[in-house]
Amino acid sequence: MNNNELWTQILSRIESSVSTMIYNIYFKDTTLLDIDNNNTFKIQVKNEFIKNHLLNHFDDLINEKIKEVTRKDYLYELVTSPGELEIPKKKVEDNEYISQLPLEIENNVHNEPVMNVVDEVFPDYNDNLNPNYTFENFVVGNQNSIAYTCAKAVADQPGVLYNPLFIWGKSGLGKTHLMHAIGNEIKHKYNKRVLYISSKQFKEDYQEIFANKNTNTTLLSAFKKKYYDIDVLIIDDIQFLSSAEKTQEELHNTFEAFKPFQKQIIISSDTSPDDLQKFEDRLKTRFAWGMTVQISPPDLELKIKILKNKMAGHETAEKIKPEVLEYIASNSQSDVRHLEGIINRLYLMILMNPNEEVNLEFVQKYLIEEINNNIYAENSVEKIKKAVADYYNVTVDTLKSKKRKAEINKARQVAIYLCTMNTDETVERIGLSFNRDHATVIHAREKITEDLKNSEQLKQEIKEIKDKI
Numbered sequence: 216m217n218n219n220e221l222w223t224q225i226l227s228r229i230e231s232s233v234s235t236m237i238y239n240i241y242f243k244d245t246t247l248l249d250i251d252n253n254n255t256f257k258i259q260v261k262n263e264f265i266k267n268h269l270l271n272h273f274d275d276l277i278n279e280k281i282k283e284v285t286r287k288d289y290l291y292e293l294v295t296s297p298g299e300l301e302i303p304k305k306k307v308e309d310n311e312y313i314s315q316l317p318l319e320i321e322n323n324v325h326n327e328p329v330m331n332v333v334d335e336v337f338p339d340y341n342d343n344l345n346p347n348y349t350f351e352n353f354v355v356g357n358q359n360s361i362a363y364t365c366a367k368a369v370a371d372q373p374g375v376l377y378n379p380l381f382i383w384g385k386s387g388l389g390k391t392h393l394m395h396a397i398g399n400e401i402k403h404k405y406n407k408r409v410l411y412i413s414s415k416q417f418k419e420d421y422q423e424i425f426a427n428k429n430t431n432t433t434l435l436s437a438f439k440k441k442y443y444d445i446d447v448l449i450i451d452d453i454q455f456l457s458s459a460e461k462t463q464e465e466l467h468n469t470f471e472a473f474k475p476f477q478k479q480i481i482i483s484s485d486t487s488p489d490d491l492q493k494f495e496d497r498l499k500t501r502f503a504w505g506m507t508v509q510i511s512p513p514d515l516e517l518k519i520k521i522l523k524n525k526m527a528g529h530e531t532a533e534k535i536k537p538e539v540l541e542y543i544a545s546n547s548q549s550d551v552r553h554l555e556g557i558i559n560r561l562y563l564m565i566l567m568n569p570n571e572e573v574n575l576e577f578v579q580k581y582l583i584e585e586i587n588n589n590i591y592a593e594n595s596v597e598k599i600k601k602a603v604a605d606y607y608n609v610t611v612d613t614l615k616s617k618k619r620k621a622e623i624n625k626a627r628q629v630a631i632y633l634c635t636m637n638t639d640e641t642v643e644r645i646g647l648s649f650n651r652d653h654a655t656v657i658h659a660r661e662k663i664t665e666d667l668k669n670s671e672q673l674k675q676e677i678k679e680i681k682d683k684i
């Protein structure tokens with residue numbers, strides 16, 4: 216048996232012990248050059264990165280498989296010098312399945328223009344963590360205690376217990392806060408590399424590779440470096456990957472790449488994994504592998520606790536009568552973001568009216584609009600559309616149509632404007648619901664913002680529509 220055949224046998228055993236993805240990236244392009252002094256396997260790998268990775272993560276596996284086949288205790292050595300056996304670089308086609316490609320930092324690092332593009336698209340490592348979101352300032356109650364406990368467990372032992380951790384619940388209930396808290400704690404306690412990313416950003420990064428044909432391979436390497444070279448991956452608002460098939464596929468690949476190393480993944484969504492629309496089944500199954508936890512809207516008790524906690528230490532806090540907190544808690548929506556909005560408004564009003572007592576009367580006078588502001592309610596985009604359509608005497612379908620008559624256009628722009636200002640939907644999602652792209656949404660928002668500066672009439676119209684929502 217020659218070296219080639221021997222190595223092929225060993226590789227085939229390795230192949231059945233790791234995922235296809237890992238095999239393709241790290242093992243597929245290796246070659247057995249020689250067996251030195253009859254006791255050391257000299258194995259050629261493509262670059263330093265792969266060499267280090269193999270030594271750090273697959274040392275045991277390589278030793279074990281060599282022994283299984285040869286029944287002897289050989290040593291091995293990894294070499295990167297190109298030599299005559301160098302394998303030609305694979306050409307990357309636009310539609311080529313991403314995981315089939317070797318991870319390599321291209322040799323064209325000196326090619327300035329290309330690297331500039333890469334730097335721009337994938338800037339130096341940045342964890343994107345917000346240090347203000349911590350476990351200490353997360354208020355725990357019945358509706359979020361399970362999520363909190365699991366989040367703590369993950370922060371204590373990343374990659375061990377709940378992997379992935381899937382947190383779901385309506386908007387404004389603390390999912391993002393909790394995920395940053397996990398990331399911050401792991402970063403400080405274990406000095407691990409954490410990456411927090413919105414699913415939108417993940418998608419944009421991925422699409423960037425295919426948008427730029429010339430720099431394709433380099434961008435691909437940079438993409439992989441960004442996403443595979445970390446210990447903890449936090450992806451927020453996964454629902455935005457609905458229908459994004461290619462991106463979903465790459466997310467699946469990323470998960471595969473993480474698997475052998477017990478790297479931690481944390482995901483959030485506005486629905487449970489089962490209810491995610493237009494997601495590959497295998498990905499949904501994957502999401503539910505570890506632990507799925509829901510955060511529910513806070514009850515009265517938790518709302519009061521959150522209000523007290525957020526106000527503690529604020530200079531005007533002692534001016535606020537207890538019945539004010541109770542009133543706010545019982546009459547606001549069950550959404551922490553809304554509570555925060557009310558608190559900010561309350562502070563502002565206290566500042567502007569320093570001589571008034573902060574009691575229920577004060578609330579009635581200055582805060583009632585903020586408290587009753589139901590615009591964040593479920594399906595608010597639909598509610599806004601309906602209110603605008605009624606006001607301008609058109610149908611909701613007309614707002615979504617391609618009709619460009621001036622009155623219809625104006626109504627549509629007002630509706631889009633209200634959606635961007637009064638919901639926390641992304642411009643993409645708002646666009647979708649009007650059959651438009653995000654650029655149109657941004658344009659509509661800017662147009663109405665500008666018009667509002669000069670038109671009392673428009674101001675009045677918008678106020679009347681808001682009253683109806």
Ligand code: ADP
Nearest residue numbers: 352353354385386387388389390391392551552
């Ligand atoms: P989600 O990601 O679920 O939409 P966020 O994490 O963005 O919600 O939370 C919205 C706001 O409410 C943030 O400012 C966050 O700090 C705050 N918040 C949510 N839940 C809590 C909580 N239990 N304790 C303290 N602040 C909270």
Ligand code: MG
Nearest residue numbers: 390391392451
């Ligand atoms: Mg969030």
